């Protein structure tokens with residue numbers, strides 16, 4: 001039997017608190033390991049030569065690469081410890097915040113569930129506070145008004161990105177719209193991306209989104225065998241998002257979840273999510289580590305190669321076809337090849353821009369479909385209400401379409417509520433201050449990384465009453481799409497902050513929202529979704545470091561009426 005919504009979420013919070021406690025204990029363990037190994041190194045060595053060499057060997061043997069790394073870090077970071085100025089020439093101080101450890105700063109408090117730690121500190125230090133990770137100062141923004149003041153009103157200052165060693169310098173090799181600083185290269189890539197992500201562009205390829213959502217529902221219908229066979233919706237959601245993006249980017253699609261491209265592309269996206277969290281890599285903040293042959297650096301180089309070989313390879317194939325005069329479907333790759341000389345794009349530019357589409361546009365929308373599928377079986381009353389709306393507005397003789405959304409406020413609200421409760425990127429993609437700035441008496445030095453703390457904003461009781469409750473009703477009077485909601489004058493009235501803010505806001509919002517609407521409204525039209533007895537769904541744990549999706553789960557999907565199979569009859573998977 002399904003649990004009540006309040007119970008499930010408060011239970012989730014309790015467990016999150018327990019997890020947090022576990023991580024605090026782990027943090028203390030890690031710290032004592034560091035102190036113990038340091039103690040071993042500093043303890044006096046024996047004086048006579050025999051015992052000296054024995055002692056040295058013992059220390060060397062006892063010293064893991066980690067210990068030597070630590071020594072290197074300590075030396076080099078003494079310099080870094082004299083971090084940036086804490087006060088400007090007028091005496092304005094950087095925002096208050098946890099001091100953290102020497103060298104590491106607050107890194108060890110943010111290794112897992114960083115959003116919960118940031119929320120904890122927001123309650124302690126306020127809506128604008130600072131933390132250090134290595135030699136990098138971060139300012140954490142936990143209030144919609146401050147987010148708007150900094151990222152929108154002062155977008156000329158707060159629209160750059162830090163060139164992270166792993167993500168920007170290694171995986172994207174200095175290219176890539178998501179990671180480049182606020183410069184002409186970024187402007188060029190954003191302009192090219194917009195030709196495929198603008199409202200007009202999305203209208204032009206909506207038949208692709210329509211077809212992929214039908215294909216998703218059909219695949220679920222077949223696999224669920226009338227509700228008798230449990231289904232893991234994750235690969236299906238992944239393939240749907242992937243096919244939308246491969247069609248837009250390269251002009252082709254995969255016809256099954258077993259197609260080799262599905263596994264390869266989803267693996268690349270997952271590896272990207274696991275390698276490039278905005279606060280998860282110490283190597284990004286302790287420069288000396290960047291000279292060492294660390295496993296993470298090797299992984300990042302391999303990932304770069306995987307992206308260039310896979311997506312750069314597709315671009316080369318497209319270019320070859322164009323040279324041979326063969327017909328090539330309109331897509332981002334074709335646009336880039338046509339603009340190559342005018343926009344001065346080299347092979348790496350094209351491969352990495354295409355990779356940004358495949359990474360930014362696949363795990364994200366798929367994560368929302370997955371969180372929806374994981375959540376909704378626990379709320380039969382919410383499903384029932386949505387299905388009443390569907391039957392009233394759409395009926396059973398056709399599936400919901402794009403034009404129906406404005407007449408279906410409850411289904412529209414369900415999606416916004418899933419996005420509020422399960423933002424796949426709680427820390428978004430941080431911005432960087434490109435010059436010194438003073439905000440309400442607080443000093444934000446040039447090169448400070450600015451993070452939107454969307455967890456605190458999404459769970460703020462001043463904005464969302466009983467925020468821990470999954471309750472679509474809170475959005476029932478909000479007819480705006482998220483892409484429109486970013487423009488509301490009062491930031492407290494914006495629906496949520498899942499797509500970021502300011503000049504770097506997600507340019508894929510329109511396609512993402514349309515894709516999510518088509519898949520979720522059609523799943524609600526087609527199926528009663530239910531939990532499998534004895535297989536509770538874990539909503540607390542998640543996969544990924546920078547992007548979050550639920551850990552694997554299975555649900556039951558029972559067709560609601562005969563027309564489901566009938567209307568999907570001619571649809572190819």
Ligand code: HEM
Nearest residue numbers: 177178357360361364365428429499500501504506508512
């Ligand atoms: C649910 C779906 C999605 C979510 C939650 C999401 C979230 C985000 C966020 C938080 C950012 C950073 C915004 C900021 O800096 O303030 C971003 C940037 C970006 N997103 Fe999305 N995104 C989604 C879908 C898409 C799709 C479908 C595409 C299509 C290609 C896309 C392409 C991009 C690109 C290219 C950027 C970099 C923008 C820049 O730095 O100028 N995203 N996204």
